[in-house]
Amino acid sequence: MGRPCLVLLLPLVVGLDFGYHHTKEMEAFLKEVHKNYPSTTHLYSIGKSVEGRDLWVLALGRFPTQHKIGIPEFKYVANMHGDESVGRELMLHLIEFLVTNDQHDPVITRLIDNTRIHILPSMNPDGFEATTQFDCFPPYGRYNANMQDLNRNFPDVFDSNNATVQPETQAVMDWIKNEMFVLSANLHGGSLVASYPFDNGNSVTITSDDISRTLDNDIFMHLARTYASNHAIMYEGTPCHNGDDFPEGITNGHAWYRLKGGMQDYNYIWGQCFEITLELSCCQYPPKEELPSFWNDNKIALIEYIKQVHLGVKGRVLDTHGKPIPDVIVEATGRRHVCPYKTHRNGEYYLLLLPGSYTLNATIPGFLSLLHDVYIPNGTANFSALQHDFIFPSKKPARIEPASCPTKPLYSRDYHKSTSATLKPPVNTLIFIYILYEVFR
Template sequence: MMGQLYLALLLLLPLAVGLDFSYHHTQEMEAFLKEVHRSHPDNTHLYSIGKSVEGRDLWVLALGRFPTQHTIGIPEFKYVANMHGDESVGRELMLHLIEFLVTSDEHDPVITRLLNSTRIHILPSINPDGFEATTQFDCFPPYGRYNANMQDLNRNFPDPFNSNNATVQPETQAVMNWIKNEMFVLSANLHGGSLVASYPFDNGNSVTITSDAISRTLDNDVFMHLARTYASNHAIMHKGTPCHNEDAFPEGITNGYAWYRLKGGMQDYNYIWGQCFEITLELSCCQYPPKEELPSFWNDNKMALIEYIKQVHLGVKGRVLDKHGTPIPDVIVEATGRQHVCPYKTHRNGEYYLLLLPGSYKLNATIPGFLSLLHDVYIPNGTANFSALQHDFVFPTEKPGRREMASCPMKPLYSLDYHKNTSATLKPTVNTLIFIYILYEVFR
């Protein structure tokens, strides 16, 4: 009994004096997260998205003015760390970020506005089993990269270019369900072993690979901006200084495929199936550096972590409604020239979010097989005001009943034939408009 009491007091000790700079194992991390939620119940929400192979909870702390559930107009952001269990810096940075956010709220005007306008989800460890298996402090530990089934979680997601025959792991499935159930707009995945911000695609084929050997998304300008935002606000990442025997990274950024090809990665999955822009942040040349170096890692990354969250307010957001103001789900809303292979659709409450750089765009809202609306918009830089441009679409009809749905097969997506098929998804709506116009002329 006394031993258990001593352990409980030991776990809570850092909370009384502030989070210490050391590596926090599962019990310590759980105690910290629970104490943060206990101390800040109004602006935090602690929940588990599932369990690891060995039964450890995958804890997430959500922060914001409405932390327990989605609020219309408030974008959802996430940080995910410790995907490879031996890449430990990101795990500790997430705990210190949580402490910084809750202690700065109502004191720092930037953090206060950020929490007023954003729901932030932080998953400090997606691979707690791997972290616990990393017993040797080393630049590149011999154990801990994989989960308890010896699977690399960043090779375990469905891949848009190649069939991925890997058995989906519990941790992977938990994240896929999490992405499906929330409405994430922007994300970053924290790794170690290099110092660079990497952006999609990680994989590719003849449809996406360009002459300069990158695998380009239709939102390449946005992804490069996101990577540059993090790198330029990092103390040294923007210098492009290589680690070990790597090539230098100009501006501290790289296209994932141009660096090395990766099948089954999480950032490609987020972009294709989650309607969420994600980049990968490599934050340390050593995967498991000495704990004495953690304060300098926090100082190097603190500003970049905050500035990156603010980018969730880029672009445009809004709702799609019928003439009675009823929200319409599953409406495709995309900028002309940026039609995604898996169409980006409104959610159950008719909401949409599109990350776009400032400029003029044509937005197309399409009810598949029924009707389209095309609007010209000018998008300012919403990060300055912590809010993307608000732009709603109102269809001059009743909310349609059963109708053709925009589908997205699971694998693989990127083939020339599939692009031919998806490029035609808007054509029926054009024909429908012509038909409606003819009926109007005949019967008016």
């Protein structure tokens, strides 16, 4: 398999040096970018670390300061483990690449036209600052200042996680709750592979080959393959020579090793956001002289992955007067989520789905469901998912009770039924009285 290329991307305009940027340098860079590109960037902090450092996020888009209906939200999170440093630097170079190529390169311009991109270069700035020894695997810096592993600190759907939620974790959880993220990736180091959910599991989700499958396994494998196949060498599968073997450069998280309290499972279950984990370097803290190679190896993959936010279908749920209806469950038949995916305050929904035929089910709990057959094309080519709205009768409950989201659920016994990507029911646009919507039986 030859190395893929994206011929429309222009060369990087030199500005940011290839080196490791500590907190003050990173803050200065982000502020300078926002100063130079105020109409397409928005710099904000989602909270502070244990030691009081801001968790800076730079948002890029035509409407960078707020969500715009129909424009999906995407995020990259790096440096969750403070000693895993490559992703942190790649995010700074990605920011520069995006702002300097906007209005010059058609791919980047359309990406910014149609996407709101959030980049958190360092989720664990305290850990990064504690990594004073330049080493392949530094002895310090992985944990935050309270010596907690942030990627074991999120609520877990399969096991009780009694760890005290850290300030950095809480900031990200609040961020996910307040935004409408559709797709995400978190950047790590220490291997070279794209890992997808579930990281944890139980007897219902774990298959005989030790994969913990989501009902969206086909989409997650596509997302992981998209990154790995567009990376210079990740797709080869065995680049680190440490005994790991990853066919096509991807792995199910649980099949690699079981992880409780991870961020990617949290995003998918509680955040209505598909997230994968990208391991980007065999060494966690490689010499700075190698950073240009890491950028060249990853830049195409970073762009191609963002484009996947335009897979599937998006739309609104409205009444006959055009008023948005929040808290309506909208999911593809056969793809029930642990926590039902619901419309937001403006009636919007987004579902990542591969091209094919599906039945979409929009349900107002206790009232009605609408079933619509749709054929979904590949939206990444046009930087837009399929637009499909649901119109409910105006007569509806005065108040919709939000669908429950268990704190420690188990999947239902029929979890693995109807997992085909192509579903063809016999009835188009069927309206029926909603009897009971259960996530678990």
